[in-house]
Amino acid sequence: MNEYHDFNSFKNSTSGWFYDQKELLTFIKLTSSTSIRNVLMEGVNSAPYEAEFAELQNVTTNDNHANYYGTGFVDGFANIGDLVTFDVYSEHSGQYNLTLRYSAGAFDAQRTVYVNNLNVGKILLDKTTNWDTWSDKTIQVTLNKGKNKIKIKYDNGDYTGINIDNISLN
Ligand SMILES: [Ca+2]
Ligand SMILES: [Ca+2]
Numbered sequence: 001m002n003e004y005h006d007f008n009s010f011k012n013s014t015s016g017w018f019y020d021q022k023e024l025l026t027f028i029k030l031t032s033s034t035s036i037r038n039v040l041m042e043g044v045n046s047a048p049y050e051a052e053f054a055e056l057q058n059v060t061t062n063d064n065h066a067n068y069y070g071t072g073f074v075d076g077f078a079n080i081g082d083l084v085t086f087d088v089y090s091e092h093s094g095q096y097n098l099t100l101r102y103s104a105g106a107f108d109a110q111r112t113v114y115v116n117n118l119n120v121g122k123i124l125l126d127k128t129t130n131w132d133t134w135s136d137k138t139i140q141v142t143l144n145k146g147k148n149k150i151k152i153k154y155d156n157g158d159y160t161g162i163n164i165d166n167i168s169l170n
Helices: 007-012
Strands: 016-020 025-029 055-057 060-062 073-077 083-090 094-103 109-115 118-125 135-143 146-153 162-169
Touching: 007 016, 083 162, 094 118, 109 135, 118 135, 146 162
Parallel strands: none
Antiparallel strands: 016 025, 055 083, 060 073, 073 162, 083 146, 094 135, 094 162, 109 118, 109 146
8 A cells, every 4th residue: 555745636636635734634545445355554663753842851842833734843942951752663673764843043053862771873954944843853773672762962062942843754
């Protein structure tokens, strides 16, 4: 079954599926039939983890800028010790692309990424046009099968404020 990445292509298709990142819903379309069909959905774990539902330390949530997914974003992420922790689920152990959707409306920024409490490196976040504009930055991470903890932290040496919309793993 085809995955569609925009709603109009999905609407014009005869069958397929579409994940609506705003509504957090998966739409499935099948050709009409009088017999019963079973649909097994695999790969929908690539849907994003919204930062506003993550574990938050010294940061807040907000919705006062446009173009976010879910119900808002993490705000007040601008000082040493500020931390966002995501519990993510991986079907397999191995390498994944971790994509951070962020806004850095004022300056270039940097954060440190931890996977299962192991420091896996710095992530450089180029300045976005303004606070209503979002960019994706991807790094490779190794996940265990099952539950993993991903932390995005303002560590020593990191700099400037960002907002985080979500992360995704593919
Ligand atoms: Ca803060
Ligand atoms: Ca969000």
